[in-house]
Amino acid sequence: MRSARISPARRRVLDGASAGGPSGDAVVLAGARRAVIVRSRNARGNGVAGFGFVGPALVLLAVLYVIPTIVDGAFSLTNYQLGGQAGFVGVANYSALAHDSLFGQSAVNTLIFAVLTVGVGTVLALGAALLLSGSFVGKGIYRFLIYLPQSISFASGAVIWTWLFNAQDGPINAVLRDLGGSGVNWLTSPHVALFSLVIMSWWRDIGFYMVVLIAAIEGVPQYLYEAARVDGASAWKTLWHVTLPSIRPAMLFVVLTWGLGALQMFTQTYIMTDGGPVQSTYSVVLKIYTDAFQSLHLGYAASEAFVLLFVSIIIGAIAVRWFSRDLERS
Amino acid sequence: MGGRLVTLVMLTGKRKVVRKSARHLVAVVVSLVFFVPILVAIITSLKSNASALTSSVLSLPHHLDFSNYRSVLDLGGFANYTKVSAIVSIGATIVQVGVATCAGYGFAKLRFRGRGLLFMAVLLTLMLPPAAVALPLFLEMMHFPLLGGNSIGGTGGIGLLNSYPGLMAPYLVSGFSVFLARQFFSTLPDELGEAARIDGCSEWAVFWRIYRPLATPLIVIVTLFAFQTAWVDFLWPLIVAKGPSLFTLQVGLSSFQQEYTAQWSDIMAAAILASLPIMAIFIFGQRYLRRGIAWSGGKS
Known part of the structure; x- marks a missing residue:
């Protein structure tokens, strides 16, 4: 039974967190013999071995993820410049951020990009998943082709789409002109460029989320569909009242992962537009990058990075709450 | 394609066939949308820089050129x-x-x-x-x-x-x-x-x-x-x-x-x-x- 793939794992994770592992009830349920073994294992100092196994991963995670996060918070309170001294300036960087119009513009661009990419992209991925699940001859090859862009790195994909979108010589405009239309300034018009980056991201990522959603859809128990058929529900009603509620955890997973990824938009805009035209595709991470490594204002860039960290963690926390509430209800 | 669909409908008279064919048609179009950019990149990479600009996008080069x-x-x-x-x-x-x-x-x-x-x-x-x-x-x-x-x-x-x-x-x-x-x-x-x-x-x-x-x-x-x-x-x-x-x-x-x-x-x-x-x-x-x-x- 593959139903509701995400929820059992999450439940296990949450159980593990609140009760310190598959503790109490597991032992009770497994009966006396196992209880004896578990007790003797604890008595043999299993705890030390456990730390030995998880230790390297925890140390590396601390050094490479947790400490940098704290370092970032500390540096964001300084006027540190590359090659210079770090002086404490309090929250001056943050109040400067509030008046930094390019940061504001970048934040708005990034949000529009994320909402369009994930909002519309999830619907498209769901459509593809519904189209290609169930019994359907040749579904394997269709899935493979839609999934294939995942094998192209972001940088390669960005370079390829720079060519496809090229206004003078690019293939897309060539086809549009052959059809009697006029070319579009895909990457050179401030009204279009951000949307062009969204198209590239759809192309790159829809396949992955389609596969996630197919796995969830094919895990919905058949008897639910049969019950719907017996009740004479239309295809639309079946989708709305049977399929969608059953794959809610997978949908949340898609929106969360994709959304957090989209907020980090960088490679596309760095390679395809360099933030232009007229800063219409400037993203938060591109702003951090230029402030840190071109203007060398590392302290200021650290405060920008901290805002991004903070927003991501808040979104993550809200999503985790949704997940667990979902589980309580189901 | 459309003509064939109509013929199929007339021959069988079943909506199921139409729906199935339509589903395949959509699937083919969607997979092509995802695949063609990769195909274009590969084909272009096998042409000379000059002919990439002059020849049609999907036309194959005369000989495979890995230079x-x-x-x-x-x-x-x-x-x-x-x-x-x-x-x-x-x-x-x-x-x-x-x-x-x-x-x-x-x-x-x-x-x-x-x-x-x-x-x-x-x-x-x-x-x-x-x-x-x-x-x-x-x-x-x-x-x-x-x-x-x-x-x-x-x-x-x-x-x-x-x-x-x-x-x-x-x-x-x-x-x-x-x-x-x-x-x-x-x-x-x-x-x-x-x-x-x-x-x-x-x-x-x-x-x-x-x-x-x-x-x-x-x-x-x-x-x-x-x-x-x-x-x-x-x-x-x-x-x-x-x-x-x-x-x-x-x-x-x-x-x-x-x-x-x-x-x-x-x-x-x-x-x-x-x-x-x-x-x-x-x-x-x-x-x-x-x-x-x-x-x-x-x-x-």
Whole structure:
């Protein structure tokens, strides 16, 4: 039974967190013999071995993820410049951020990009998943082709789409002109460029989320569909009242992962537009990058990075709450 | 196509056939939308720079011309970028697989104080966006004590910047692969280890001789994920490598494109080269990658 793939794992994770592992009830349920073994294992100092196994991963995670996060918070309170001294300036960087119009513009661009990419992209991925699940001859090859862009790195994909979108010589405009239309300034018009980056991201990522959603859809128990058929529900009603509620955890997973990824938009805009035209595709991470490594204002860039960290963690926390509430209800 | 549909309808008179054909039609169009950009890139990479601009996009070149690939590898410096990418990705993958397998086993099969809390902390690191962590990690690498000319206080030199360890750093561990490994080991029975312990095996021997041989599918999946992450990353190598001698393929590709604007055939050859190993993994490792996606969704 593959139903509701995400929820059992999450439940296990949450159980593990609140009760310190598959503790109490597991032992009770497994009966006396196992209880004896578990007790003797604890008595043999299993705890030390456990730390030995998880230790390297925890140390590396601390050094490479947790400490940098704290370092970032500390540096964001300084006027540190590359090659210079770090002086404490309090929250001056943050109040400067509030008046930094390019940061504001970048934040708005990034949000529009994320909402369009994930909002519309999830619907498209769901459509593809519904189209290609169930019994359907040749579904394997269709899935493979839609999934294939995942094998192209972001940088390669960005370079390829720079060519496809090229206004003078690019293939897309060539086809549009052959059809009697006029070319579009895909990457050179401030009204279009951000949307062009969204198209590239759809192309790159829809396949992955389609596969996630197919796995969830094919895990919905058949008897639910049969019950719907017996009740004479239309295809639309079946989708709305049977399929969608059953794959809610997978949908949340898609929106969360994709959304957090989209907020980090960088490679596309760095390679395809360099933030232009007229800063219409400037993203938060591109702003951090230029402030840190071109203007060398590392302290200021650290405060920008901290805002991004903070927003991501808040979104993550809200999503985790949704997940667990979902589980309580189901 | 439309004519054939109508004929089919008249012959069978069944709506089912129409619906089925329509479904195939949509599927064909959608898959082409996703596939054609790759196809165009490959075809363009096999043409001369001049004919890429003059000939129709999907027209095949008269003869297959791999000279663009050769010139990109030799003159464009891509041979060296490939070497750097390979060292970084393979090195980091080996560490990540080892670390994640051990940790996943520990979290799934061994008991110790604070296990649940520590595992929750591992999951929380998944919320930290790598792009935001890159800047402080850069500072940390720059001020790494006693390496790269640094004093014990971490000043004076460049630390781990512009070095292989520095390039590998973010991929040495991943909360996601630890999570995958824990999911995998939870599915294996505890009794195997208990039996070995009663026979007097050490904890390490229980892991290495009993559980690790059963974990091949997990190791394959973590290897593929880790290699792919390290290979395609762009921001981190962009800020850590100071010059072309330590550029990875992705960074080299971006600098190549800026230098040789409008030489589209060469640029497409470079773009295909930069993704080639990942494409190979996809075509040959598909089965494993899908299983990995299913596990991460908690089917265990």
